[in-house]
């Protein structure tokens with residue numbers, strides 16, 4: 252089997268960073284080690300001088316041709332970011348990201364500066380973690396025999412786990428055809444109809460969106476296993492658990508069988524959303540933080556109804572899980588292929604937490620899908636997970652998606 256475990260940090264190593272000591276002692280050392288790869292990143296991404304102010308300290312990172320210059324103060328910065336000590340400590344240790352701090356309004360920059368800060372994120376990781384920013388041409392897609400891989404390949408239950416595992420490790424996604432019966436999906440769709448009226452805006456178990464016809468729609472039914480015995484059974488079926496075992500990393504659903512955990516979410520994707528979020532734009536699931544502690548987990552999308560270019564299909568960037576790149580948008584330089592994943596009822600899509608993906612807003616037909624995740628083995632408290640979860644759960648109240656349009 253082919254691992255997708257790229258974790259490089261342990262929660263037991265996390266500390267509250269003292270900004271004074273880190274900026275004076277650690278940062279110059281890190282720049283000595285990683286300045287060259289970081290400066291390559293700034294050139295690829297077009298980064299401008301970044302100023303950071305935290306407690307009484309301030310500094311600017313200035314991209315030069317073959318190095319990053321560290322300067323005290325922020326007088327030469329093109330973007331200045333003010334951080335509290337916890338947010339600074341989170342950023343340094345890859346617990347939160349510029350995107351999570353912006354979504355929660357901990358930092359509130361004008362749009363142009365917001366993007367200037369986002370651009371720096373892969374470079375900041377290069378400086379601190381020594382992981383170079385993705386360069387065009389670095390990633391190719393190969394079969395196990397060395398030939399080129401068909402990125403549109405799908406798999407059935409008859410295919411071997413080894414073959415499926417190889418494809419997942421190369422591309423970061425899977426399309427599993429006919430994984431579940433149409434009858435089961437119809438049963439679950441009925442359960443969704445029955446469950447929707449039991450959810451209400453602000454209940455902490457659902458996301459809502461307003462549509463152009465003035466309706467307030469429940470678009471995400473969390474804890475959905477509590478509403479459907481069929482779904483409870485599905486989560487324990489061999490063919491669901493088979494997906495968790497594909498990379499051989501010990502992924503599991505991490506669910507105790509109760510109704511009190513959010514084991515699976517059922518999504519309804521209406522047409523014409525004008526407020527709130529139903530269809531997420533390009534992102535990695537680790538874009539809100541904890542990449543180096545948790546990646547890659549596996550997200551499974553079960554097509555309760557099919558999806559195509561007019562009913563809100565999923566799209567992925569092949570190989571993006573192997574690259575240090577923008578986790579929130581596609582930078583124009585990115586050379587990796589975008590692959591649409593149209594599905595039929597009962598098909599399953601799989602993507603890694605580190606794979607860039609988005610769901611197209613439906614333009615003609617509503618779509619229904621369920622999402623559940625498998626996580627890597629982990630002991631103890633996940634530091635900062637509560638902060639990230641709060642950001643995620645409040646996002647639909649603070650951010651609205653772009654209006655939908657036909658893709659072709």
Ligand SMILES: [Fe+2]
Pocket residue numbers: 531534535536608
């Ligand atoms: Fe996602």
